[in-house]
Amino acid sequence: MSMDAYPIEVAFPDITMHEHSSSGVAYVHTFDSGTPGPHVMINALTHGNEVCGAIVVDQLLRGGLKPRRGRLTLSFANVAAYGRFDPAKPDAARFVDQDFNRVWTAKVLDDTSLMSSELTRARAMRPVIDSVDLLLDLHSMHEKSKPLIVAGPLQKGIDLSVQVGTPATVICDEGHPEGRRMRDYEGFGDPSNMEKNALLIECGQHWEQSAVAVARDTTARFLLLSGVIDEADLPPDWLAPLPPVQHIVRVTQPVVATSMDFRFAAPYTGLEIFADAGSVIGWSNGEAVVTPYDDCMLVMPSLRQLRPGVTVVRLGKIEQTVTRASTGG
Template sequence: MQTSTPSPQTGPDAPYPIELEFPDIRPFAEGNTGIPYVYTFDSGVPGPHVMVNALTHGNEVCGAIVVKELLDVGIRPRRGRLTLAFANVAAYERFDPANPDASRFVDQDFNRVWTPAILDDRSRDSVELRRAREMRPVIDQVDFLLDLHSMHERSAPLSVCGPLEKGLALARALGTPAWVVCDEGHPEGRRMRDYAAFGDPASPKNALLIECGQHWEAGAAEVGREVTAGFLVLHGIVESTELPPGWLSQPEPAQKVVRVTEPVVASSFDFRFAGNYNGLETFPEAGTIIAWREGEPIRTPYRNCVLVMPSLRQLRPGVTVVRLGELLDL
């Protein structure tokens, strides 16, 4: 899938240039699991079941690039099982460089449906729910999930580890990216990384969601390769020498951990930020105005408040437009 590049950015709401080529993933449609676009390889040797997932959102191409490259080189696990998947392919197929944000999903956000109550409720139907139900049997078997994402705005990459200590421990063990966000998720619904045993503190199963950078910047694919390589080596799925050259990077010398305390949700289309924020802006003083919602100021609730993924590109009532977090002193 070849894309053209929109005009250069001229303001905070203008489109970002598309620096990545969207790969043709149609040759992988059959899969090898009975589920389209999902591949599982079994080493025959005891070990964990590790999954690398791409295209939770249809316009987040960096994960698709990484998973396609792993399939192209014929990567196979030394122990345990490895699953490689393209998730919301229906949204990906709708990508239009003239309106690149429109293909995030078809009917609803694929990453807000991951509770048994929603998945089991057959009175509900959407393109995304059908795909989640189709993929669910494989995800139920996974021990360690790496879900590759990207962000609306150009911000430093970050690891989203969920609210549990086991998630933070996994982010630290991976050692990259430099920023780690601990959070409860979104009011609109549960993410795949928090689904079932991944969100159970008593279970050894674990997951990370990596925001690799802005959706279409070239560096997002590089981050995707690095975190995927580190994740596979960390769990003994492959040796570093079995990965393509240049994939494995050194862990960050230090990581900054942000614990999200609250989402800021738009109640209408009348919402604006006080500045041109991209993400990870840190405000040293409590009480600083960061936005206005229907004319009312929104202020930082504490010192060293961090803005996590602020964006108005998907603005509508009920949508989280930014999350506020405390910078933890490690």
């Protein structure tokens, strides 16, 4: 099942009209209200085939959204990869040379011996990112899954996720050994820097219409929470009801395939919860794979890339369940 391509339900917007910008960085539009407030950034296309964010940013730019307080940046990151999108090979447009979301340390960006399409783009965007206080990075997923927030490893990311209030699952993790994500770059990843904070939203499967609705809702709530706009500035119907609870989930370990002989115990789509330690979630070389602790959640299971050494799912421990106070009615 998971090897099949998912249907492409959404249209890919033509974003070429957004190339020229007053910021001087192509496809990066910064608007200054002239009054005090944070610099808030809504970023799309960190991965070139993750279109829901591009639909949202395109719509906000075409609608002429401007901040009432502070500054607002609306941006498309890996436009070179997006430009290569081919419905026959939709995953090929994730990046050109390397993952744009694995280059975000000063050390890597400063190292001029390193060159790639993505590094060139990251270096061009870096002066803008350096001035951003609050970043919302809009992503989507290979496999069908309910949406989730990637809050990073720090408490300030969890706190911001709970303030935004949606999606219902907040994933706390350290990122990837291959390189640092934009959401963990410099001040965003510094626990002592309380001015800067960032969230990454996995809005749903790349091509599903519901991912666009999640991207709109989270973008609207992020902008309202930051105070740069008022609700009347948003397109109507972008806000969706908040989930009644949010689970705060700490990723503890990957499950890594040791051979091609790996299967899950059921057709999981992610965010399944196993109350009891020792629950069988799959079979690896004929041996049961079990949950190591109570209240264990499966994070983004996928056999798409199955081969020895590949992570087929990450396990998360539910650390906290936040119940939203009833708003009456």
